[in-house]
Amino acid sequence: MKKSLICVSCPLGCPIEVEIDNGEILSVTGNTCKRGDAYARDELTNPVRSLTTTVKLVNGSLPVVPVKSSKPVPKDKMFECMKIINQASIEAPVKIGDVVVKDILSTGADIIVTNNDIGK
């Protein structure tokens, strides 16, 4: 079976083709560099995504503050992560890098603030 992917590791966006047999990756072609090979193998065995969203901000100048995961989290845990983040809140003042949720779902990723807010 062949699977087509677009490498998103850099703006070039190389089209990659992966040949798979019984879940085993036989070949990766179309990538221009090693990063593309690694991306394709990870995407088919353990896909991960960076998570960016907002979280409720108590006493802030705005009602929410943007947050992101400190590293990509497994794609199949995104929904559960969002449930936790939607129930979380942080109190102003906040600064970039403040941790809202530590080690979310034991992924090793923290949910961190990506904007400053000195509050009301």
Ligand code: SF4
């Ligand atoms: S294969 Fe290499 S050059 Fe091509 S998009 Fe991926 S990282 Fe960029």
